[in-house]
Amino acid sequence: MSQAPTELELTLGDVAHGGFTVARHEGRVVFVRHGAPGERVRVAVTEPGEKDRFWRADVTEVLEASEHRVKHPWAAADALAARTPDAVPGGAEFGHLRLPYQRELKGRVLDEQLRRLAKTEASEVGFTGVEAAEDERADGLGWRTRAAFGVDRAGSLAMRAARSHTLIKTPALPLAVDAINDLHLSEVDLSGLGRVEIAAPAAGGAPLVLVVPATHDAAGVRRAGAAANRVSRHVGERASVGLLTQAAGAAADGAGELRRVSGRTWLQEQVGEHAFRVTGEGFWQVHRTAPQTLTHAVLTASGVQEGEDWLDLYAGAGLFSAPLAQAVGPTGSLLSIEGAPGTHRDARKNLHALPQAQVLQGRVERALREHAGTRPHGVVLDPPRAGAGKASVAAIAATGAQKVVYVSCDPASFARDVDLFAGRGYTLEGLRGFDLYPHTHHLETVAVLRRA
Structure with a gap:
């Protein structure tokens, strides 16, 4: 295995999933953090990849800066001020870029993942760019709860x-x-x-x-x-x-x-008129306005009507379950499924005043198999970063639901699942992106898939 050099001068290419820009050195791919497309930089190589097929590197000096580069709002996370790459805390890898440009880069990543993994163009399904969260601060700080x-x-x-x-x-x-x-x-x-x-x-x-x-x-x-x-x-x-x-x-x-x-x-x-109990280690959206931002987006995407039957999968403490149950009313039904026992107990408390809501604990695919007769009008799912996967997609498709509203925090697993849904007869017909993690490379998406 060849030895990677400790320093390189590179011209950075486009952004890649994970918060990197892509450069090349003598034909080898180098994934670079703390840069911007088009910049000429000096980098420190931090780790060679498997069999030296690629390297990872951090910017240590900017020789030709992007017009979008700004002073990092968190001094400790400023890679250019750090003594060594491992002296920079994670979690603010886009802080050196203007917020609108951060969102542009996140949109590029989402589009690239959809094209590569799902053979779909984001612009063809209504995607118009990554949106700021509701009531976002102009500096993108003070959002983590x-x-x-x-x-x-x-x-x-x-x-x-x-x-x-x-x-x-x-x-x-x-x-x-x-x-x-x-x-x-x-x-x-x-x-x-x-x-x-x-x-x-x-x-x-x-x-x-x-x-x-x-x-x-x-x-x-x-x-x-x-x-x-x-x-x-x-x-x-x-x-x-x-x-x-x-x-x-x-x-x-x-x-x-x-x-x-x-x-x-x-x-x-x-969140709105709904109060939620969230125990200790239970999951809740991190951005202070993410719950309301996503709830509004999900309800709009679902078009849920009174008297309908809906499923809320990977439901957490019931963030979407409560407004969905309220929307379907006493003549409809809402089946909420969550795997973590502690979070499931929270959901039971949070939904106890809505008799049309049934709360189950267990793996999504197993719970859906046990309720094989369920024929919902629609499904909302908000899986973990790894996505839903083959078993859950197959179980969701088996319900015959005409509409699926998919909330995702990872563009790669989302694009993979879109392709899995396509194999089950579902077409992506709507997509929005939200910047619920300013100054990081992460984004959230809300998509609509419809059964052909």
């Missing part, structure tokens, strides 16, 4: 560098809402913890701080408990504190335990 931090060896609040285990001390996160930064957890000794997660209600109210032990043996849990008490004393009544004895993903699958340290272990979120 959920934030996950690591803890470094000194016991300080930290974030990981992109594609690295390196931890970078993080006193404040400009992408987060004020309620998160105002806790000043960087002032607390967090020794004994492996991770800290903070969730703040978008409509205001006390945040919830979840702390996770560095190790899950008895001694590690005791040390984490002591750290949780220090956090609790520091935040006082400004926040609730809970201790997760397993990683958040394991807890969401029912294998962990969430212990109350102070306050309560859940938050209340408000």
Whole structure:
């Protein structure tokens, strides 16, 4: 295997999925972060790819700048000011570009994924560009209502560098809402913890701080408990504190335990006239206005009518289930399916006042097989980043639903699933994109597929 050079001068090509621009060096593809199409840059090669087919690199100096380049709004995440590439925290890889141009690049990525994986042109199905979230700030900051931090060896609040285990001390996160930064957890000794997660209600109210032990043996849990008490004393009544004895993903699958340290272990979120209880590690949209932005888009795309029967799959705490159930009314029905037990319990509480809503817990494809007689007018699905996949697409198609409203947070898995739906007789006929993650490469889409 040939040795990659440590530095290169490159002219950057177009944007690629994942927040990179694509360049070439002696015929080899180089995926470059922190650049912009058309720039001439000097880069540091960070890792060669499998069998040296490609390399990854970070911009260290801009020789010919793009007209869209601006000063990064988060100094710690400015790659040009960093000592080394692994000194830059992840999560703001587009911060050096103007917001409108960020959205243009995200639209290009979405279009490229659809053309490559689904043989479909975004412009042919009504896509007119990536839209800002409702009530977005002009600077694209202060939007994260959920934030996950690591803890470094000194016991300080930290974030990981992109594609690295390196931890970078993080006193404040400009992408987060004020309620998160105002806790000043960087002032607390967090020794004994492996991770800290903070969730703040978008409509205001006390945040919830979840702390996770560095190790899950008895001694590690005791040390984490002591750290949780220090956090609790520091935040006082400004926040609730809970201790997760397993990683958040394991807890969401029912294998962990969430212990109350102070306050309560859940938050209340408000979207329109609907109130939602979201327990500790349960899923909720990250951007402060994403729930209302997506709810409006989904209801518009669905065209749901009173008396109809609908499915809401990967339903979470019921964000879409509640307004769909209200729309179909007492003469219609709404079947809400969620896999995570804790989130399912939240959904049951959130939908208990809507008797037309039935809430099931389990894998989507299995639950649909068990309700094989269900013949809905339409389906809404909001799968995780990996997408729905073959089994779920087949199960959805088997219901005979005429309309599918697909909410996605990943253009690659979305485009793959569009192709799977096409093989089952569904045609993509509407598509909108939303910038619910400013200064990152991520975007959200809401699409309509109709059965031929």
